[in-house]
Amino acid sequence: MKKASKNKTITASVIAVIVLLISAIFTFSPKHLWKKIIGSTDPGTVAVSQVQGSEAANQPLSVHYIDVGQGDSTLIRFENYNILIDCAKKAEAQNVYDYLEQLEVDHLDLAIATHPDADHIGGFAELINRVKPDLYLLPQLPDSIKKTQTELTLLNTLRTMKVKTEYAVNAKEYHFGDLILTTYITEQIHEDKNDYSIVTHIRYKNASYLFMGDAGKKVENELMSAGCPLQADVLKAGHHGSSKSTSMKFVKYVLARYCVFSCGLDNEYGHPHSEVLQIMKKQKINCYRTDESGTVVIGTNGNQYSISTEKSAA
Numbered sequence: 001m002k003k004a005s006k007n008k009t010i011t012a013s014v015i016a017v018i019v020l021l022i023s024a025i026f027t028f029s030p031k032h033l034w035k036k037i038i039g040s041t042d043p044g045t046v047a048v049s050q051v052q053g054s055e056a057a058n059q060p061l062s063v064h065y066i067d068v069g070q071g072d073s074t075l076i077r078f079e080n081y082n083i084l085i086d087c088a089k090k091a092e093a094q095n096v097y098d099y100l101e102q103l104e105v106d107h108l109d110l111a112i113a114t115h116p117d118a119d120h121i122g123g124f125a126e127l128i129n130r131v132k133p134d135l136y137l138l139p140q141l142p143d144s145i146k147k148t149q150t151e152l153t154l155l156n157t158l159r160t161m162k163v164k165t166e167y168a169v170n171a172k173e174y175h176f177g178d179l180i181l182t183t184y185i186t187e188q189i190h191e192d193k194n195d196y197s198i199v200t201h202i203r204y205k206n207a208s209y210l211f212m213g214d215a216g217k218k219v220e221n222e223l224m225s226a227g228c229p230l231q232a233d234v235l236k237a238g239h240h241g242s243s244k245s246t247s248m249k250f251v252k253y254v255l256a257r258y259c260v261f262s263c264g265l266d267n268e269y270g271h272p273h274s275e276v277l278q279i280m281k282k283q284k285i286n287c288y289r290t291d292e293s294g295t296v297v298i299g300t301n302g303n304q305y306s307i308s309t310e311k312s313a314a
């Protein structure tokens with residue numbers, strides 16, 4: 001009996017010391033180390049909930065560049081409005097569903113499918129079954145560009161679910177309270193599907209963001225020549241940072257302070273390309289990459305920005 005109780009005391013003391021050690025690590029470690037400790041214990045939910053509870057996410061307007069590997073999905077939250085641009089490839093879309101669920105997003109005022117590539121629309125069919133958007137915007141492509149199976153399945157889901165669907169129109173404005181969203185789209189004929197990408201600009205007070213989809217340099221030139229007001233503090237670079245998009249001329253035109261690249265770690269295309277990173281460096285634009293930082297949230301009160309990332313970049 002005596003021996004057993006002595007053993008119990010020893011066990012209790014050992015546990016107490018371990019608890020003390022763990023709390024000491026959490027209390028005295030620098031913030032980045034603390035983040036890394038959390039990250040290594042549970043890389044998914046814990047870090048994501050931190051980013052979702054961050055100062056950036058709690059601003060009146062917050063833009064969430066969700067980490068979906070090689071693909072795109074961006075959530076715009078403003079007051080009670082929720083707008084989703086793209087929904088990742090099917091295999092990565094669970095990240096989007098989970099992200100929306102954790103934020104308790106139960107309705108979408110607008111869903112924008114920039115263009116019908118699988119890394120942008122793959123997750124939409126399932127999403128629409130979960131959260132029906134009030135309006136679904138898509139680009140109108142010429143008949144010469146064949147529809148993929150993913151696209152046909154999605155169009156079928158939109159019909160079955162009776163989702164209001166519209167083709168994007170160049171320079172059309174949508175108002176969500178004090179937030180103004182404008183869509184831009186090429187009015188020329190292209191061979192590349194990417195060049196039909198819906199380009200989205202949002203403005204709230206003095207803050208502005210631009211989302212390029214996978215639009216290439218031809219489209220950038222077309223929109224610049226037409227004098228489209230694309231100036232924005234935050235640029236989501238076209239085509240995951242490919243050098244087919246984002247010319248120096250375009251970057252100087254947009255005048256962004258921040259740039260976000262949505263791309264997968266060690267992706268087979270080498271996105272973002274070094275040419276584009278060089279341009280950003282020359283123009284002293286702060287860059288964020290989902291492959292390095294995980295989900296990136298850039299929030300604003302209409303004048304100032306706050307930024308939060310899921311992981312600290314290496």
Ligand SMILES: [Zn+2]
Nearest residue numbers: 117119214239
């Ligand atoms: Zn893409």
